[in-house]
């Protein structure tokens with residue numbers, strides 16, 4: 001079967017009519033594509049260039065930045081992913097030096113220690129092929145840039161929280177694409193790193209205090225279907241004095257959500273007893289990570 005319904009007209013000069021979608025008007029298509037380019041040029045107007053000097057190779061380059069006046073928050077997910085209208089600041093979170101391939105989240109960009117610079121030169125720059133990016137970034141570009149930053153963090157053996165935060169943001173980008181398989185893979189890596197950071201690093205971690213981090217560990221466990229662990233972490237947040245009201249509320253809400261949706265009545269009871277027991281006596285929990293927590 002010939003897919004080209006206009007075959008036979010080539011000799012009349014119409015040899016470039018391929019992939020015809022007969023009932024989708026050319027005009028509508030053109031409008032759609034012009035709508036799209038309008039959207040892109042509108043997004044471009046929310047951006048400006050920031051002059052940066054690369055701490056690895058000293059080259060000056062321009063990083064795209066979102067004008068703070070153009071942030072429009074739509075909503076926040078339970079693991080702190082913020083959804084934005086108009087333009088997505090996460091897309092511009094990574095600064096990348098196109099000369100040497102050094103990349104990181106912008107808050108970390110200048111924090112690279114001088115003795116790590118050679119590691120970037122050896123493991124990144126030696127292989128780096130410069131890449132031209134369009135004026136306006138999309139979710140796929142964001143994923144590529146976050147992954148490049150993650151590779152940089154890995155190469156210079158950054159602390160767990162940096163790698164974890166990059167993984168968390170990659171997971172969020174996959175969420176935007178409704179790619180739950182990859183989202184869960186990166187949420188898993190994020191959880192591993194945030195748990196390690198919780199026990200080893202000083203707070204705040206990327207702006208999160210101890211209890212906010214505990215809540216996030218609970219919520220990542222929840223998203224990864226580790227309901228028992230999630231409940232334990234939420235309970236710890238709920239019973240601690242001095243926790244921000246908003247975080248306590250979130251922990252309560254998510255605990256209720258898990259109980260209602262995933263646990264049978266018997267299981268809830270035993271879970272409640274376990275939680276009560278472990279809040280009364282810190283040393284009796286059988287769970288290793290709880291023991292670690294109270295060290």
Ligand SMILES: [Zn+2]
Pocket residue numbers: 054055056057058059097098099100101102
């Ligand atoms: Zn550089």
